[in-house]
Amino acid sequence: MKKLTTLEEYIINAQNKFPGARGDLSQLLRDIALAAKIISREVNKAGITNILGLDGASNFHGESVKKLDLFANEQLQSALGRSNITCMVISEENEGVVRLSDESGKYIVYMDPLDGSSNIDISATIGSIFSIYMRPENKKHLTESDALQPGTKQVAAGYVLYGSSTIMAYTTGMGVQLFTLDPSIGEFILSDKEVRIPEEGNIYSTDEGSYIYWDEALKKYVKYCQAYDPETKRPYKARYIGCMAADVHRTLLQGGIFMYPDSSKYPNGKLRLMYECNPLSFIIEQAGGLSSDGKKRIMKIEPTSIHECTPVYIGSKGNVEKLESFFQA
Numbered sequence: 554m555k556k557l558t559t560l561e562e563y564i565i566n567a568q569n570k571f572p573g574a575r576g577d578l579s580q581l582l583r584d585i586a587l588a589a590k591i592i593s594r595e596v597n598k599a600g601i602t603n604i605l606g607l608d609g610a611s612n613f614h615g616e617s618v619k620k621l622d623l624f625a626n627e628q629l630q631s632a633l634g635r636s637n638i639t640c641m642v643i644s645e646e647n648e649g650v651v652r653l654s655d656e657s658g659k660y661i662v663y664m665d666p667l668d669g670s671s672n673i674d675i676s677a678t679i680g681s682i683f684s685i686y687m688r689p690e691n692k693k694h695l696t697e698s699d700a701l702q703p704g705t706k707q708v709a710a711g712y713v714l715y716g717s718s719t720i721m722a723y724t725t726g727m728g729v730q731l732f733t734l735d736p737s738i739g740e741f742i743l744s745d746k747e748v749r750i751p752e753e754g755n756i757y758s759t760d761e762g763s764y765i766y767w768d769e770a771l772k773k774y775v776k777y778c779q780a781y782d783p784e785t786k787r788p789y790k791a792r793y794i795g796c797m798a799a800d801v802h803r804t805l806l807q808g809g810i811f812m813y814p815d816s817s818k819y820p821n822g823k824l825r826l827m828y829e830c831n832p833l834s835f836i837i838e839q840a841g842g843l844s845s846d847g848k849k850r851i852m853k854i855e856p857t858s859i860h861e862c863t864p865v866y867i868g869s870k871g872n873v874e875k876l877e878s879f880f881q882a
C-alpha cells in the first residue's frame with residue numbers, strides 16, 4: 554500500500570528543512586487549504602444550495618458578481634484572518650487593500666477567490682489563485698504601494714481547482730507539488746511531487762473568438778499552430794476551458810501554451826498581473842516553463858497598481874520562445 558502523505562505532513566517536513574523557520578508560512582498555507590475545502594464543499598453541491606447565479610451587485614471592475622465569488626472571498630479572508638500572520642489581503646473582489654490582524658502580520662496575500670466565474674453556472678472547472686509576499690521590513694504602517702512588488706519577490710504561490718476532483722498546487726520556490734482532496738477524510742493528499750512541464754507541447758489555448766481584435770503577430774503564430782507539419786506535431790490541438798487556473802494546470806501537465814493577449818478589445822489584456830499572472834507564472838517557472846507578456850518575463854514586471862492587467866503567454870519553454878519569436882519578427 555503506497556504511503557499517503559497529507560498536505561499537513563508535507564508542509565511540516567518542508568518547514569523542518571529550515572531550522573530557523575517559525576512556521577508562519579506553513580500556517581498560512583494551512584489556512585488557505587482550509588478555505589479551499591469549504592469552497593470545494595459548496596461548489597460540489599452548488600446546484601442545490603441556491604449559490605449559483607448572480608448576487609445582483611457589480612464589483613468595481615464593472616463586472617456582475619456571482620454569489621460564489623463572494624462566498625469564496627469571504628471564506629478565504631476569514632481563514633486568513635484566523636492567525637496573526639497576514640497583514641494585508643488584496644482580492645479581485647475588493648477595490649482597496651483589506652487590512653488584517655492589526656497589520657502586525659508579516660505576509661501580504663493577493664488572491665483571485667474564484668477564477669473562471671463564467672464557468673460557475675455550467676458546473677465547469679473553476680479555481681482560486683493566491684500569491685504571497687513578505688511585508689517590507691521596519692515599516693509599521695503599510696500602504697497600498699508596499700504591496701506593489703514584482704513577481705520575483707513572491708515567497709509562495711498556488712491555485713486550487715474545483716473540477717472533477719479538487720486539487721491544490723503550490724510552490725515556495727522549491728518546485729511544484731500537487732495535492733488532491735479526499736473528501737471522505739477531508740485531507741489533501743500529495744498526488745504529484747516536483748512536477749516538471751514538458752519542454753514542448755502540441756496544445757495551444759486561447760479564446761479564438763477574439764481573433765479579429767488581435768495584432769498580426771499573434772494571428773501569424775496561431776496560423777503556425779494550425780499549419781500541417783507532422784515533424785513538429787502540427788497542427789496543434791486547441792483547448793480552452795475559460796478558467797485560467799484550469800487551462801494553466803492542463804498546460805503544466807501536458808505542455809503547450811496558454812495565451813490571453815492584449816488586443817483592441819483589451820488594450821492591456823484582461824488577466825490581472827498580481828493575482829492571476831504572477832502566481833501562475835511562479836508555478837510554471839518552478840516547473841521549468843516560461844511566462845511572458847510577449848516581450849519580457851511576467852515576473853519581472855514592476856507593478857503600478859494592485860488590479861493592473863497584462864497580456865500573458867505561459868507554458869512550455871519551446872512554445873513560449875516560438876511565440877516570442879513572432880513578436881520579435
Ligand code: FBP
Nearest residue numbers: 667668669670671760795796797798
Ligand atoms: P475571473 O477571475 O473574473 O473569472 O476572470 C478571469 C477569467 O475567467 C480567466 O480565468 C479566464 O482565462 C478568462 O477570464 C476567460 O475570459 P474570456 O471569457 O474572455 O475568454
